[in-house]
Structures are given as C-alpha cells and as structure tokens.
Amino acid sequence: MNDTRAYLNGQFLPLSQARVPVLDRGFLFGDGVYEVIPAYGGRLFRLDQHLERLENSLRAIRLEPPLTRAQWREILTELLDGAADQAVYLQVTRGVAPKRDHAFPPVVEPTVLAWAFAIGTAAPAPAKAITHEDIRWQWCHIKAITLLANVLLRQEATERGCQEAILIRDGRITEGAASNVFAVVDGVIVTPAKGPHLLPGVTRDLILELARELALPCQERDLDAAELARAEEIWLSSSTRELVPVVELDGEAVGDSRPGPLWRRLYRAFQDYKRRFREQAP
Ligand code: PDD
Numbered sequence: 001m002n003d004t005r006a007y008l009n010g011q012f013l014p015l016s017q018a019r020v021p022v023l024d025r026g027f028l029f030g031d032g033v034y035e036v037i038p039a040y041g042g043r044l045f046r047l048d049q050h051l052e053r054l055e056n057s058l059r060a061i062r063l064e065p066p067l068t069r070a071q072w073r074e075i076l077t078e079l080l081d082g083a084a085d086q087a088v089y090l091q092v093t094r095g096v097a098p099k100r101d102h103a104f105p106p107v108v109e110p111t112v113l114a115w116a117f118a119i120g121t122a123a124p125a126p127a128k129a130i131t132h133e134d135i136r137w138q139w140c141h142i143k144a145i146t147l148l149a150n151v152l153l154r155q156e157a158t159e160r161g162c163q164e165a166i167l168i169r170d171g172r173i174t175e176g177a178a179s180n181v182f183a184v185v186d187g188v189i190v191t192p193a194k195g196p197h198l199l200p201g202v203t204r205d206l207i208l209e210l211a212r213e214l215a216l217p218c219q220e221r222d223l224d225a226a227e228l229a230r231a232e233e234i235w236l237s238s239s240t241r242e243l244v245p246v247v248e249l250d251g252e253a254v255g256d257s258r259p260g261p262l263w264r265r266l267y268r269a270f271q272d273y274k275r276r277f278r279e280q281a282p
Helices: 025-029 047-060 069-079 148-159 202-213 225-229 261-279
Strands: 005-008 011-014 032-040 086-093 111-118 127-133 164-169 172-176 180-185 188-191 218-220 233-238 242-249
Touching: 005 069, 025 086, 032 047, 032 261, 047 069, 047 086, 047 202, 069 086, 069 111, 127 148, 127 233, 148 164, 164 233, 164 242, 172 225, 180 202, 180 225, 188 202, 202 218, 202 233, 202 242, 202 261, 233 261, 242 261
Parallel strands: 127 164, 127 242, 188 218
Antiparallel strands: 005 011, 005 111, 032 086, 086 111, 164 172, 172 180, 180 188, 180 233, 233 242
8 A cells, every 4th residue: 555656636645645634625524526437458447437427526516627637637547557457546625624614615725636546357256235225315426425324335235244235215226335236127127317316327338338239128217126126137337346246135036146147248248348448559
C-alpha cells in the first residue's frame, strides 16, 4: 500500500502520505461523489461513460467539474501501474469549509483524490446473496460517497455468509449494495430500468450491449421480488467484479445451483470484448 501512487489536489504522492483536513466536507458530511474505473492493459475501460456519469453526479450535487475530460484521462492514466488489471478510485468532495455548516460554503475548492488498485483476473466465484429492503435514500442514481446504508447492507450479507445484498423497494428489485442486478426470467434477461432508485451501471450497459449483439432477449423493466425468487439465473454486475453468477438467494438454490448457460455466454462475450480492448494499443 505504501508505494501506491495517489493524486491529491494537483499533486502525485504516496497514498500513505495523502492527507485531507478534518473540515473537508467529504469527511464531515459525506458531501461528495466518486467513480471506480477499471483498466485493462494499461488503458482505462469505458472511460467516457464513467466520466459522463461523474459529470452527472457532480451536476446533481451542484459542483462544477474541477477538471476536463482530457485532464482526468491524463491524471488517471498516470496512476496506472503498467498493463496489470487495475481499477482507479476517484473521489471529488465539496472541499474544506471554514466551519461545519450543512449549507454550502460560499467559496471553496473541491478536493480531488484518486489512486489505482489491483482487481482480480480470475473468473468470479459463484456468489450467494440475500434480499433486503432498500433502506437507502431516493437519489441512488448519484454515485455519492455517502454509503452508510450500502455498508450496513453489505455487512449484513457478509455476516449471513453471502457476498451481496439485493435490494427491494416497494416490492421491486432496485440493485445490489454495490452492483446492478440481472435475472433470467422465462428465458428473458431482465434488469431494472434506470431511474432515481439505482445507479446507472457502466458494466450493466455493456452487458446489455453484448446481450443484444448475441441476439439474446433482454428487457429493462420492473423486476418483482417474486420474479427474482423464481429466476432461472441471477447475476450481479460491477466494474470491479464484472459479471458474477448468483447460485443461492436467501438460502434457496438459483436454477440448479450452478452458473447458468446465459451467464456463461455473456461472461465469455465480456472476456472477448476485454481482449479486443487490450489489443487496441493507444
Ligand atoms: N460500485 N450499483 C451500486 C450501488 C454500485 O456501488 C455499483 C458499483 C454498481 C455498478 O456500477 P458499475 O458497473 O458502473 O461499476 C451499481 C463500485 C464498483 C464501488 O462502489 O466500489
């Protein structure tokens, strides 16, 4: 960890030496947004989509983007360690205010922090999940650093021997504590439609793109908890875990308790897509 290179407010330095004042609004209020961007072969994957979502998150919390897309690209690429599979964590907070006050401070520089970390290269292990009431706020389309509910939900899953909590709001699936959810229902790939109650996942969009290229039937629509309970397959998508098959939900087998055939096809398509991406030298 010590020699991980970080970027903090215009400077590169070791992550272990990066310091933020305690009056930073990210620390006091969770007043900030973030992104997690994977990189393969030394290239940031789906960078434009991640930066577009970052700009949307910033706009939603009324912060001006502190850097241009070209500047983000340059800084984040600089943090990568050769061609290893990595992801960059990037966060922007409203900055250090002169005093603790909920309302925005009059003038303040946002705090920008980023560093890269290794991500797994092996195929994901099949996962177990629980379902849980979605106890989060109403603006889950913003990738806010304010993640206490997500933390508690993931911890609940962990303590019950599972890897993810799949969230239910008003009888409908929204997403996982840190992932988007897909289910295969009567042979059709279903994922909840975008809206304020879920994060518009970059991996989610790519999975839909690949499914459509393979001419697999898919729908973006409401997904009932009852449909999830009888789904033939369930998958979780995220930038760090790609596409994970869920083989047990609330202690019950999903399908025949093994990753399903549609997961295998999409996982393979995802790996092929990554291989082509790696081969396209910058
Ligand atoms: N989380 N939904 C939530 C609540 C998430 O936190 C994430 C990702 C996703 C998937 O989005 P994407 O495919 O763009 O990574 C959906 C990241 C990886 C994290 O918090 O570490």
